Amino acid sequence: MHGVWTPDQIRAAEQQLFAETPEPVVMRRAAYAVAVHTARVLTDITGGVSGRRVALLVGAGNNGGDALWAGAFLRRRGVGVTAVLLAPEKAHAAGLAALRRAGGRAVSAEGPSPDTSGIGADAADAVERADVVVDGIVGLSARGALRPTAAELVRRVVVPGIAVALPSGVDPMTGAVDGPAVSADLTVTFGGRKPCHVLGEGAVRSGELEVVDIGLDDHLPDPELHVLQPAEIGAAWPVPGPTDDKYTQGVIGVAAGSATYPGAAVLASGAAVQATAGMVRYAGPAADVVRSHWPEVVATGSVRDAGKVQAWAVGPGIGLGASGRDVLQHVLESGRPVCADADSITLFANDPTLWDARDPDTPLVLTPHAGEFARLAGHELGADRVEAAREVAARFDAVVLLKGNTTIVAAPDGRVLVNDAQHSWPATAGSGDVLTGLIGALLASGVEPWLACGYAAHVHSLAADLAAHAGSVDPAAVGAPIGASALLEAVPMAIREVRRAALG
Ligand SMILES: NC(=O)C1=CN([C@@H]2O[C@H](COP(=O)(O)OP(=O)(O)OC[C@H]3O[C@@H](n4cnc5c(N)ncnc54)[C@H](O)[C@@H]3O)[C@@H](O)[C@H]2O)[C@@H](O)CC1
Numbered sequence: 001m002h003g004v005w006t007p008d009q010i011r012a013a014e015q016q017l018f019a020e021t022p023e024p025v026v027m028r029r030a031a032y033a034v035a036v037h038t039a040r041v042l043t044d045i046t047g048g049v050s051g052r053r054v055a056l057l058v059g060a061g062n063n064g065g066d067a068l069w070a071g072a073f074l075r076r077r078g079v080g081v082t083a084v085l086l087a088p089e090k091a092h093a094a095g096l097a098a099l100r101r102a103g104g105r106a107v108s109a110e111g112p113s114p115d116t117s118g119i120g121a122d123a124a125d126a127v128e129r130a131d132v133v134v135d136g137i138v139g140l141s142a143r144g145a146l147r148p149t150a151a152e153l154v155r156r157v158v159v160p161g162i163a164v165a166l167p168s169g170v171d172p173m174t175g176a177v178d179g180p181a182v183s184a185d186l187t188v189t190f191g192g193r194k195p196c197h198v199l200g201e202g203a204v205r206s207g208e209l210e211v212v213d214i215g216l217d218d219h220l221p222d223p224e225l226h227v228l229q230p231a232e233i234g235a236a237w238p239v240p241g242p243t244d245d246k247y248t249q250g251v252i253g254v255a256a257g258s259a260t261y262p263g264a265a266v267l268a269s270g271a272a273v274q275a276t277a278g279m280v281r282y283a284g285p286a287a288d289v290v291r292s293h294w295p296e297v298v299a300t301g302s303v304r305d306a307g308k309v310q311a312w313a314v315g316p317g318i319g320l321g322a323s324g325r326d327v328l329q330h331v332l333e334s335g336r337p338v339c340a341d342a343d344s345i346t347l348f349a350n351d352p353t354l355w356d357a358r359d360p361d362t363p364l365v366l367t368p369h370a371g372e373f374a375r376l377a378g379h380e381l382g383a384d385r386v387e388a389a390r391e392v393a394a395r396f397d398a399v400v401l402l403k404g405n406t407t408i409v410a411a412p413d414g415r416v417l418v419n420d421a422q423h424s425w426p427a428t429a430g431s432g433d434v435l436t437g438l439i440g441a442l443l444a445s446g447v448e449p450w451l452a453c454g455y456a457a458h459v460h461s462l463a464a465d466l467a468a469h470a471g472s473v474d475p476a477a478v479g480a481p482i483g484a485s486a487l488l489e490a491v492p493m494a495i496r497e498v499r500r501a502a503l504g
């Protein structure tokens with residue numbers, strides 16, 4: 001599991017570190033890593049380092065200081081370095097002096113003779129002629145949209161960009177982008193991941209991420225967020241052992257779909273069949289259709305005669321009427337872990353007395369999208385999705401999986417997992433029904449609910465990615481839109497992929 005720390009947590013750890021290692025030494029450590037990675041990128045794209053050109057975009061703070069020091073190190077390897085200073089009078093003095101000593105030059109972003117968009121000729125020329133641009137405009141202390149000159153410079157960058165700490169223009173806490181922002185090929189960040197590297201557009205804008213050790217590790221508190229790694233998901237994914245039979249691996253009950261809309265039932269049951277090797281029971285009015293798609297499912301017409309299960313997946317397509325309510329109430333009273341999705345969430349929102357049916361000691365997972373979340377929470381989902389999910393998880397004493405391009409999984413005790421999909425292929429009708437089946441199957445296998453959601457979210461987005469690329473994991477492969485059935489079909493491929501990662 002990777003940790004993710006807030007800017008405040010990182011700053012506090014830095015202050016502790018500075019008590020033992022002087023701040024300029026730490027900055028040079030960070031900058032040296034930026035220089036090493038920039039040299040690597042230069043070699044990748046131009047075949048060498050010496051004689052290549054790098055433009056540094058330099059803001060008023062220490063982020064600009066990192067870029068200036070990195071420029072000084074690159075000069076020593078023969079790189080032609082020009083620093084474009086956004087606030088010449090506030091540029092990091094020691095960094096600027098080091099760059100000049102090493103033979104680099106500095107120009108003002110706005111002068112002399114700025115063009116109609118406010119950019120000076122030397123600055124425009126430096127950005128245009130560079131092989132690589134290093135973004136040191138703003139880092140951890142970024143506030144709001146980029147100021148006009150910085151925004152204009154960012155618009156002009158067409159060559160590969162390396163972001164120092166984080167891509168400028170991205171909100172450090174939420175990953176949200178408001179106006180122009182750097183789209184980095186590579187982000188070199190220090191001490192640990194920050195929320196913007198894993199949330200929303202920031203995750204995409206960060207490009208490849210390099211986390212550099214600058215000595216902070218011993219000073220960092222518990223992380224704010226966690227990101228699961230494929231290998232740990234693969235190692236934990238339940239597969240049958242030598243002494244297992246169909247019952248010992250967990251039996252999942254699926255209560256979904258209706259006679260008129262059987263699709264949700266077929267997809268959720270199918271996902272459960274593909275996810276784990278135990279047994280799947282379906283209970284509801286779509287029993288015949290489910291049986292014809294998935295002969296291995298034991299299907300009955302009602303939750304009342306479903307037989308024993310170890311967990312329930314309930315909700316997709318059950319409707320908002322009395323029968324849907326009855327189904328939800330029954331599974332809540334079963335004393336088994338429940339993954340409640342879609343109509344179940346709206347039923348909870350419409351009728352708070354349903355919470356009384358729940359055994360407080362039995363885990364409950366809620367998997368809302370933004371609209372369902374708003375109904376459940378009683379307010380719209382704002383920019384801070386993490387805090388929103390955390391608050392609702394605590395309020396309802398349930399694990400909340402908030403759907404979106406970045407999936408957030410909040411536990412009632414405040415732990416938060418993030419699954420940063422990096423693509424939107426799962427944004428297709430029926431994809432949520434597949435996710436519900438995956439989570440339910442993992443719950444039935446005894447996986448802890450918070451992790452079950454994290455494992456399922458990862459495998460779900462990986463399956464969509466694989467399906468969209470016809471099974472290829474080559475990042476250069478071109479994708480095509482998929483439906484939920486194709487996603488479902490790719491689930492075993494995704495499970496194999498994470499299990500392979502676990503083997504190393
Ligand atoms: N404290 C340290 O010695 C270390 C800091 N590090 C670097 O320092 C950075 C943090 O430095 P600072 O706290 O000085 O702050 P930053 O360099 O992140 O930003 C502060 C400056 O950016 C400007 N700014 C803020 N929002 C802006 C916007 N929307 N558009 C344009 N300009 C904006 C402000 O005028 C302010 O002067 C980290 O991200 C990292 O790159 C690293 O060198 C590691 C060690």
Ligand SMILES: [K+]
Nearest residue numbers: 135138164166
């Ligand atoms: K930056």
